Amino acid sequence: MSHADLTLEGYSAAIMPPAFSIPAKKMAMWLFIIADSATFAACLVAYGYLRVADAHWPRPFHSITNVAIMTVILVTSSLTMLFGIDAAKAGDKAKAVRWTMITAAGGILFALLHIREWLGLIDEGMRLFQNPWGSALFGASFFSITGLHLLHVTGGVIALIVVGIRYKGGRYNSDDLEITGLYWHFVDLVWMFVVPLVYLLNLSH
Amino acid sequence: MHDVPVHHHAPPTSFLRKHVFSLDHKVIGKQYYGLALIAVFVGMILSWLMRIHLGWTNLAIPGLQLLSKSGAPGGIITPEYYLQLMTMHATIMVFFVLTTAPFAAFGNYFLPIQVGAEDMPFPHFNMMSFWVTFIGFVVLMSSFFVGDGPTLGGWTQYAPLSAVGAVSGPGQGTGVVLWATAIAIFCIGQLLGSLNFITTTLDMRTRGMSMWRLPFSAWAWFITSIMGLTAFAVLMPACILLILDHVAGTSFFVPGNLVINGQIQPHSGGSTLLWQHLFWFFGHPEVYIAIVPGMGIVSHVLTPNLRRPLLSHRVMVYSMGALAVLSYMVYGHHMFVSGMNPVSSLVFSFPTLVITIPSTIVVLIWMGSLYGAKLRINSPSLFALGFISMFITGGISGFFLAQPSIDIMLHATYFVVGHFHLVMGVAAMFGIFAGTYFWFPKMFGRMMNETLGKIHFWLSFVGAYCIFMPFHYLGIAGNVRRYPAFTDDYLQPLIPLHRFITVAAVLTGIAQFIFLYNLVHSRFWGKPAPENPWEATSLEWSTPSSPPPFDNFGGKLPTVYHDPHQYGVEGASADYVMQTSPEQIKSGHDEA
Numbered sequence: 098m099s100h101a102d103l104t105l106e107g108y109s110a111a112i113m114p115p116a117f118s119i120p121a122k123k124m125a126m127w128l129f130i131i132a133d134s135a136t137f138a139a140c141l142v143a144y145g146y147l148r149v150a151d152a153h154w155p156r157p158f159h160s161i162t163n164v165a166i167m168t169v170i171l172v173t174s175s176l177t178m179l180f181g182i183d184a185a186k187a188g189d190k191a192k193a194v195r196w197t198m199i200t201a202a203g204g205i206l207f208a209l210l211h212i213r214e215w216l217g218l219i220d221e222g223m224r225l226f227q228n229p230w231g232s233a234l235f236g237a238s239f240f241s242i243t244g245l246h247l248l249h250v251t252g253g254v255i256a257l258i259v260v261g262i263r264y265k266g267g268r269y270n271s272d273d274l275e276i277t278g279l280y281w282h283f284v285d286l287v288w289m290f291v292v293p294l295v296y297l298l299n300l301s302h
Numbered sequence: 303m304h305d306v307p308v309h310h311h312a313p314p315t316s317f318l319r320k321h322v323f324s325l326d327h328k329v330i331g332k333q334y335y336g337l338a339l340i341a342v343f344v345g346m347i348l349s350w351l352m353r354i355h356l357g358w359t360n361l362a363i364p365g366l367q368l369l370s371k372s373g374a375p376g377g378i379i380t381p382e383y384y385l386q387l388m389t390m391h392a393t394i395m396v397f398f399v400l401t402t403a404p405f406a407a408f409g410n411y412f413l414p415i416q417v418g419a420e421d422m423p424f425p426h427f428n429m430m431s432f433w434v435t436f437i438g439f440v441v442l443m444s445s446f447f448v449g450d451g452p453t454l455g456g457w458t459q460y461a462p463l464s465a466v467g468a469v470s471g472p473g474q475g476t477g478v479v480l481w482a483t484a485i486a487i488f489c490i491g492q493l494l495g496s497l498n499f500i501t502t503t504l505d506m507r508t509r510g511m512s513m514w515r516l517p518f519s520a521w522a523w524f525i526t527s528i529m530g531l532t533a534f535a536v537l538m539p540a541c542i543l544l545i546l547d548h549v550a551g552t553s554f555f556v557p558g559n560l561v562i563n564g565q566i567q568p569h570s571g572g573s574t575l576l577w578q579h580l581f582w583f584f585g586h587p588e589v590y591i592a593i594v595p596g597m598g599i600v601s602h603v604l605t606p607n608l609r610r611p612l613l614s615h616r617v618m619v620y621s622m623g624a625l626a627v628l629s630y631m632v633y634g635h636h637m638f639v640s641g642m643n644p645v646s647s648l649v650f651s652f653p654t655l656v657i658t659i660p661s662t663i664v665v666l667i668w669m670g671s672l673y674g675a676k677l678r679i680n681s682p683s684l685f686a687l688g689f690i691s692m693f694i695t696g697g698i699s700g701f702f703l704a705q706p707s708i709d710i711m712l713h714a715t716y717f718v719v720g721h722f723h724l725v726m727g728v729a730a731m732f733g734i735f736a737g738t739y740f741w742f743p744k745m746f747g748r749m750m751n752e753t754l755g756k757i758h759f760w761l762s763f764v765g766a767y768c769i770f771m772p773f774h775y776l777g778i779a780g781n782v783r784r785y786p787a788f789t790d791d792y793l794q795p796l797i798p799l800h801r802f803i804t805v806a807a808v809l810t811g812i813a814q815f816i817f818l819y820n821l822v823h824s825r826f827w828g829k830p831a832p833e834n835p836w837e838a839t840s841l842e843w844s845t846p847s848s849p850p851p852f853d854n855f856g857g858k859l860p861t862v863y864h865d866p867h868q869y870g871v872e873g874a875s876a877d878y879v880m881q882t883s884p885e886q887i888k889s890g891h892d893e894a
Contacts, residue, residue, distance in 0.1 A: 121423035121505040128497050128531060135535035139580055143543065143554065146576050226551035234571040237552035241543065 126276045130283045133249075137287050140245060141294055144238040148298075155230030156301045157223075164296045167210050168288065171250075174203030175285045178278045185264070185271035193274065197261035200281065204254040211247055215240075239295060246291055249284045256280065313852035323433070325425035326852060330432050331411030332745065337436060338403035338734075341394050343818075344443075346811050348391040355379045357797070357804035359787040370451050372472065382472050384786035385454035390446070392457035393481065395727065396588065397488055398439050403734045404595035405530070406435070406495055409523040411745065413499060415842045416520040418508025418860050420853045422498040431498070435491035442484035445477050453477035456784065458585065461555030461577035465547040466567050479548050482541040489534040489541070496534070499527035508841075510862035514615070515881065517840040517866040518605075519737075521619045522598020525626045529587045529594075532630075537584035540577065547572075578640055582633035590629040592726050593693075594622055596733025597664060600686040603740045604668065606838035607683040609877060611867035612671040621660035621667075628657040638706045639713045647706040654704040661697055665690065681755030682836070685736035688763050689729050695767075696725025699774060714784070717777025720770045728766045735762070735817070742821075743835045747848040748828030754820040758813060765810025772799050837878055840866040844882045 119127075148154050158164075181196030218239075222229045228236045260277045263269045314320045324330060354363060362377035373383030414422055422428050445452040450472035455464040459478065468475035503516070503524040516524070543554045547569075555577045558570030605612060612618060634642065634650030668690050677683060699721040702708050712718060735758075742750045781793055788794055834843040846856040860882045868879035874887050 119505075121501045124501050124505060125424065125497050128500055132493055132496075132531045132535040135532040136539050139536040139539045139583070143539075143576055143580060146579070147554070147571065147573055150573055151571055224551075225546070226553070232571045233553065237546070237550075237554060241546065241552075245539075 120272065123272070123276050123279070126279050130279065133283065134287075137242075137245070137290070140238075140242050141290060144242060144294070147232075147234050147238060151232045151234065153231040154299075155228065155232060155235045156299045157218075157221075157228070157230045157235070158296060158300045161296065161300065163210065163214055164292060167207055167214075168292055170203050170207050170210070171285050171288050174200045174207070175282050177203060178281050182271070182275050182278050185274045190265065193271070194261050194265045197257055197264070197274065201254050201257040201261065204250050204257065204281075208247060208250050208254065211243065211250075215243075235299075242291060242295055246284070246287055249287070253277075253281050253284050323429055325421070325429050327410050327414050327422050327425070327428060328745075328849065328854075330428050331407050331409070333432050334402050334407035334410055334435070337432075337439060338399050338407055339818075339821075341398035341402070341439065342731075343814075345391050345394040345399060346814065348387045348394070350808060350811055351379065351387050352384060352391065353800075353804040353807045355384055355786065356788070357801040359789050369446065373451050379786070381786040382454055383451065385456070385471075385784065386452045386473050386477075388784065389454055389456050389481075390442075390452050393442060393485075396457055396592070397485065398435075398442075400592035400726065400730045401492065401588070402435065404599060404730060404737065405523065405526050405591060406431070406492070408519070408599065408734075408737050408741065409499060409527075409595065410495070412741065412842055413520055413523050414502055414506065415845065415850060415854050416517055416840055417503060417506055418511050418841050418855070418862060419502060419506035420855070420859070423501045423506060424494075424498050427494045428498050431491045431494035433491075434487055434494065438484045438487035438491060441480055441487060445473070445480040445484075448480065449473070449476040451477060453481045455481075458581060459544065459577070461544075461574045462557065462560055462567075462569075462572075463562070464577070465544060465553070465555040465572075466560070466562055466569065467548060469562050469565055469567070475548070479545055482544045482548075486538050486541040486545075489538040492530050492534045493538075496527040496530040499523055500531070503527075508859045508862060511841075515862055515865045518601035518612075518615075518618060519595070519598040522595050522601075522622060525619075525622050526591050526594045529591050529626050529629065533584045533587035533591065536580060540580035540584070543580075544577070575637075575640060575642065578637050579633075582636045583630070585636065586633035587626075587629045589722075589726050590625050592730045593733075594625060596689060596730045597622060599733045599737040599740075600689045601668070602840070603682045603686045603736045604671070604677075605867055605869065606836045606878075607678040607680065607686075608671060608675045608869070609678070610671070610675065610870045613667045615865065615867060617663060618667050621663045624660040625657065625664075628653055628660070632657055635704060635709070638709045644706070651704060651706050655701075658697070658701060658704070661693075665694055665697070680739075681750065681752055681759060682736050682740035684756065684759040684763075685732050685739060688759060688766075689732040689736060691763070692724050692729040692732055692766065695771075696721055696723070696729060700725060712777055714782060715777035716773040716781045716783055719783050720773025720777060723773070724766075724770050728770065732762075735759075738821070740836065741842070742824065743831030744842050744845075744848050744850070746825050746828070747831055748824050749831045749835060750824040750828060751820050754816055758816045758820065761813035761816070762810060765806055765813060768806035769803055769810060772803055775799065837876075839864070839868055839878055839880050841881055844880060 177196050178200045181193045181200060184196060185193035223236045225237050225240055227233045256277050260269055260273055264274055314324065319325070321329065351363065351366070354361060360378060363374070363379070364377050366374040366377045366379070370383060373380055373386060379387070410428065414420070453459070453464070453473045454471050455474065455478065459481065463470040463474065464478050466474070503520065546552045547554055547556065553569030553572040555574055556567060556569035556572045557574060560567040560569065601612060601618060631653040632650060634646055635654040638647045699717065703712060703718060703721060739750055739755055742748070776796055776799060779796060781788070781796055785793070788797055788800070831848055833848070841860060841862070844860055845851070845854055862881045863884050864879055864881050864887070866881055868887065870877055871879050871887050874885060879885055879887055
């Protein structure tokens with residue numbers, strides 16, 4: 098159309114590009130991540146507040162082996178997600194689906210290890226409302242924060258599998274895969290805050 | 303025509319998709335408005351019950367025992383039931399009226415049209431946003447009919463009494479759980495809405511619509527949705543932790559060795575202040591979520607009636623932005639007497655005084671623009687003036703409350719109640735009324751009755767001052783808020799003033815039925831609206847019909863050439879130039 102470059106004494110009527118050249122779906126994911134960060138921040142601040150206020154905060158963790166393995170798995174799954182998105186951008190559909198499913202498998206492995214750890218702690222007598230070591234709020238905050246994160250991991254695994262299958266079927270494109278990837282990296286990033294605050298600070302020494 | 307044809311979906315045909323689970327932002331906006339309308343009358347009737355009880359404490363209200371046998375035996379409200387009514391009044395008004403009407407209702411209807419879009423980018427999210435909010439309202443209302451009624455903890459639900467269960471009073475068990483569930487659900491709805499509003503503003507603008515060409519109302523909804531995104535995301539986990547304290551035996555908000563009603567509580571280790579921090583981190587932005595859309599609507603309504611632009615478009619927008627940023631830094635001023643470190647009080651007092659600067663700038667822009675203007679007097683412009691008046695009056699008492707040393711005396715008195723009712727309650731209501739009278743012709747294709755509108759304005763304006771100005775005197779006289787009766791104590795001499803307020807409240811409330819009648823009557827039998835009744839320039843007045851067709855612009859998207867303030871333009875063919883008009887103008891105020 099000719100009036101795309103029509104100007105009226107400096108009043109440009111040119112086509113407005115989106116403010117940040119970012120498609121609406123991707124922007125919505127970023128906005129969700131901002132909101133979700135606020136949610137996690139609220140939980141972590143609440144935990145810090147309670148922990149500082151309590152003189153008998155327990156430090157029940159003896160070893161970091163399990164959490165280290167979980168962390169390595171989650172970080173690696175972020176990497177495999179990147180491989181998947183790279184392959185999708187390059188047009189290699191089969192490879193992209195493969196890496197996406199490997200990422201989902203990493204998420205499942207993480208969740209299983211996490212549940213195993215939970216069961217171990219429950220076995221030692223730790224509950225939402227009590228534990229054998231000290232402040233009852235340790236269990237409450239631990240299970241709430243890691244539970245919220247585990248919920249995000251579970252949702253992420255389901256999203257990865259659904260988007261992966263639909264991408265394979267042609268219903269979704271590489272952008273959708275990338276947006277799912279954004280979410281997955283965010284879940285990974287949150288874990289990077291959870292590990293030092295919830296695990297490392299509560300190591301017995 | 304300079305409009306660009308666009309691909310659009312066929313309009314829905316089934317009844318469900320058309321009127322119930324509609325994906326059309328206009329229908330969703332009207333649904334939100336309907337919800338707010340129901341909520342505001344429920345909230346108003348609750349306030350009547352409270353006011354009657356405060357004025358004539360032993361008066362039986364016939365039929366009230368049907369609502370709650372234990373709460374109002376023989377129709378006389380018990381102290382506990384008074385607090386339950388008060389809590390529900392506040393929760394309904396803050397969440398389901400002041401947030402849904404100016405932000406979700408008008409924003410949904412007009413934001414996509416004002417940016418020149420067919421719809422929002424995520425219509426399914428939009429539909430879910432309304433229905434989730436609706437479920438939240440149903441859950442909240444259900445607490446009237448469950449167990450011993452709704453919670454009595456106030457809309458702030460201060461711990462520990464909100465977290466220990468039924469031992470702290472009627473409604474403190476199931477009532478609190480239902481309350482927290484309703485609010486958590488409401489948060490999800492508003493998050494979905496905010497997501498849509500922001501992406502609409504940034505991504506869906508039509509050709510030529512730069513950010514600075516957006517009208518004030520669109521800017522206000524955009525800024526509000528950014529606040530909504532992070533504020534509701536903090537309230538939601540806070541409510542979930544509160545629910546856990548009730549149902550899972552945790553004690554996030556309950557300290558150890560707490561004795562309530564002679565019983566030692568089986569909780570320990572929690573912090574009561576933690577709830578206040580989490581709540582007010584949401585709660586203060588929420589105040590601005592309620593008022594900033596009103597500021598945008600009032601500016602948008604005033605400009606066409608002034609027939610000239612406001613003093614500055616940009617400073618207005620920057621000020622609203624500054625309010626949004628600062629609103630996160632001032633929440634501690636709600637906690638001056640909570641036992642927080644006095645240094646924290648000082649730290650929170652400073653930004654609280656700073657936030658009066660953008661508020662004052664906004665007011666000065668309105669006043670300066672009104673100075674010497676030939677204002678067109680009609681229902682929308684009258685309510686816009688009413689908004690400004692209420693905002694100034696309520697704002698001035700804010701200066702006093704912002705200072706910890708004065709707040710220690712005034713805290714939890716009727717002075718505070720008067721302050722926030724004027725500055726965010728009544729002011730926001732006047733913004734809603736201004737928006738309703740202004741946009742009704744576009745939403746329904748008919749004009750509202752002007753005479754009834756003006757009667758409604760004067761009764762509401764005088765009525766609101768009769769109700770809320772005496773609150774300040776009551777507060778200075780030491781009348782504590784949330785007391786259900788003053789029959790036996792030092793506050794007894796104040797009862798005549800309470801009776802005056804009660805009469806004013808009942809009469810002002812009755813005046814609102816004039817509005818309801820006007821709304822319903824005009825919807826069906828009003829005068830057909832002309833294409834552009836206010837001779838306004840923004841895009842909603844460029845749609846091919848009123849109400850706009852399913853895709854807003856009839857298969858085309860408009861092209862925008864000017865900012866929305868081209869009033870009183872010299873040398874133009876009319877005294878105003880539409881945003882879509884390619885007319886060349888010599889001297890405008892176009893900043894884009």
